[in-house]
Amino acid sequence: MKLALITDAWHPQINGVVTTLHELVEALGPMGVQVSVLHPGQFKNRPCPGYAGIDLAVRPYKALAAMLDALQPEAVHIATEGPLGWAARKHCLKRGWKFTTAFHTKFPEILKAALRVPLFVGYGLFRHFHRPSSGVMVPTHGVLDMLKSRGFQALKPWTHGVDLGLFEHHAQPLDIPELKGHARPYALYVGRVSYEKNIDAYLDLKLPGTQIVCGVGPLEEQLKSRYPKVLWMGVLPRHKLAKVYAAADVFVFPSRNETFGLVMLEAMACGTPVAAYPVDGPLQVLGGSEGQVQGGVLSEDLRAAVEGCQAVSRSEARQRAEAFGWPKTVELFVKNLVPISTNQTGR
Template sequence: MKLALITDAWHPQVNGVVTTLHELVQALGPLGVDVSVVHPGLFKNRSCPGYAGIDLAVRPYKSLAAMLDALQPDAVHIATEGPLGWAARKHCLKMGWPFTTAFHTKFPEILKAALRVPLFLGYGLFRYFHGPSSGVMVPTQGVLDMLKSRGFKSLKPWTHGVDLSLFAHHAKPLDIPELEDLPRPFSLFVGRVSYEKNIDAFLDLKLSGTKIVCGVGPLEAQLKARYPDVLWMGVLPRQHLARVYAAADVFVFPSRNETFGLVMLEAMACGTPVAAYPVDGPLQVLGDGKGHAVGGVLSEDLHTAVLQSLLVDRIEARLRAENFGWPKTVELFVSNLVSVRIGS
């Protein structure tokens, strides 16, 4: 199968969508799926206003259409709702090609936080974007239910996976040289330092030990000035990041607007328990379906969640993460694809 994967989020961007798509592409090869990734680096691009580190293609339609016509894919998957996503949508509709899409990020919430765009306008635009899709892949049941209540159609579950070999289990927090002189416990945040991450809720907590932040984003300079006692490590190579996850005593996930939260799984795979709010993303990653969390603690009192997470056995976190390996995830993705050739 020849798959055209259209995404506005790709390397050198560093975020959960890029990680998910990169690992998806790696896992599809052994299944006989030949993936052509169409990303902003193939076009004239510029930085997204107000969101440093995110490059967007500029007027990509003609070039993208030519690429897709030359490729003649068997299936088209549009992963994002940016300029490339809109251009691919337009061409598929013009050609009469069925296609699938994905809802990776709650951009309406980001637009509200950054630009004060009302949620009903943001979701109205996204409902229009996904309307012609033959399958809107959604990472959790909670997000699927939310989108259904907002009038989205053709919703299909597609949970995400974690690289269980890269993020190896450690029965005790790992000692690494760059953290050896800092007081424990280590409370870790990994992600974009941006509006939608609610990172202030973590940084404002009165905790003993050391707070560590791995990531960059538009709020980075402002928050570094406000919180000088935090260790700001920036963006780390994946192997190095895995060691930092393993060194942490607790992973703090303060966001209330996630569709999934892959970083929680990466931390848990290393044995590091998670403290989070009981909202979409954490509820699905840590929830066991019986009303309590596994591999961490969910609470509206994030401070309490952090303290209680320090008591969670690290093997519990690892075993929960093992429910999200890539083989099942990839098979579900392939089963959701549709042929561009109607009736085949």
């Protein structure tokens, strides 16, 4: 199968969407799927206003349309709702091609937090974007139910996975040179330092030991000055990040607006339990929707969740992560794809 994957999120951006798509592309090859990734780096682009580190394509329709026509794909998947996503949507509709989309990020919540755009406006726009999709892939049942209640259609579950080889299990927290001299216990946050992540809820805990942040974003300098005792490690290569995960005593996930939360799986794969709020992403990752939380603690009192993680074994965290291996994730993605046309017309 020849698949065109269009995404506004790709390297050198660092976020869960990029990680998921990168791992997906790597895994699709051995299954006989020939993937062509169309991303902002192939077009004239500029930084997203107010969101440093994310570049967006500028007026990409003409170039993207020519690339898609030249590729002659058998299936098209539009991963994001940015400029490339809208351009690909437009061309598929023009050609009469069927396509799938994905709902990776609660951008309406980001728009509300960053620009005070009302939620109904953001979700109205996104509902319009996804309306012609033959399948909107959604990572959790909670998000699927939420989108369904907002009028979205053709929703298809698509859980995400974690690289269990890269993120190795460690029965005891590692001692690593990068953290030498810093007091334990280590509490870790990994992710964008941005509006929608609710990172203040983590930083305000003022936990004993050392609080660590791995990531960058538009609020980074402001928060560094407000929380000088926090260890800010910036962006780390994946192999080094895996060691930091494994060194942590607890992983704190303060976001309330995630569709999934891949970083929680990465932490748990290394054996580090997760403290989080009982909301969509954590409920899916830790299994809390059925009352059987595994691999961490969910509580509206984030400090209580952190303290409760002392009783969660590292083997339990790893066991939960193993339920999210990549083979199942990739198989489900391929199952959700649709041919651009049943008789391949409209090219």
